[in-house]
Amino acid sequence: xxPVNEVISVACAAHRKNGFVKKADTYFAQxxxxxxxxxxxxxxxxxxxxxxxxxxxxxxxxxxxIDYLTGLTFKAFDRELTDFEANTLRLVTSKEIDxxxxxxxxxxxxxxxxxxxxx
Numbered sequence: 001x002x003p004v005n006e007v008i009s010v011a012c013a014a015h016r017k018n019g020f021v022k023k024a025d026t027y028f029a030q031x032x033x034x035x036x037x038x039x040x041x042x043x044x045x046x047x048x049x050x051x052x053x054x055x056x057x058x059x060x061x062x063x064x065x066i067d068y069l070t071g072l073t074f075k076a077f078d079r080e081l082t083d084f085e086a087n088t089l090r091l092v093t094s095k096e097i098d099x100x101x102x103x104x105x106x107x108x109x110x111x112x113x114x115x116x117x118x119x
Contacts (some may be wrong), residue, residue, distance in 0.1 A: 001096035001097065001098050002046060002096060002097050003095065003096055003097075004066070004091070004092060004094055004095060004096060004097050005059075005062055005063070005066070007042070007046075007097045007101075007102065007105045008062035008065055008066055008092070008105055008108070009054050009058050009059045009061075009062040010042055010045050010046070010052055010054055010058075010105075011038070011042060011062070011105045011106050011108055012054075012058040012059075012061040012062050012065065013052045013053065013054045013055065013058040014038045014041040014042060014045075014052055014106060015038065016055075016057070016058060017041075017052065018036065018038055018041060020038060020107075021035050021036065021037050021038055022037060022038075022107075023037040023039060023040070037106070038106040038107070039102060039103040039106040039107070041106070042102045042103075042105060042106045043099075043102055046099075046102065047099070065092070065108060066092045069088055069089065069092040069108075070089070070092055070093060072085050072088065072089040073089065073093075076089075087104055088104065088108070091104050091105060
């Protein structure tokens, strides 16, 4: 189990470094450079030897992401949350994240795209 702030900070660092690469995108790379998915980057960071450098800007963005996504609680008053929204809310409101939830953390889009997803 890993602290939620640490996991989201690493996820933000992965987005900064990698953009957003889904696991399926790694199978269809058009260039000679193999792509690494963000979820693989998180698993390697926490369980392997390939650590991602986390900068202060990643930590700050993680705090913003957690604050923003915690706001899904208020959407639940208006309507039923989608499965993805409910899983995301559970993730950001927990104290720790297990290995099964690293993929969800990795799939969180950059903060600038959140309004489109959670409109």
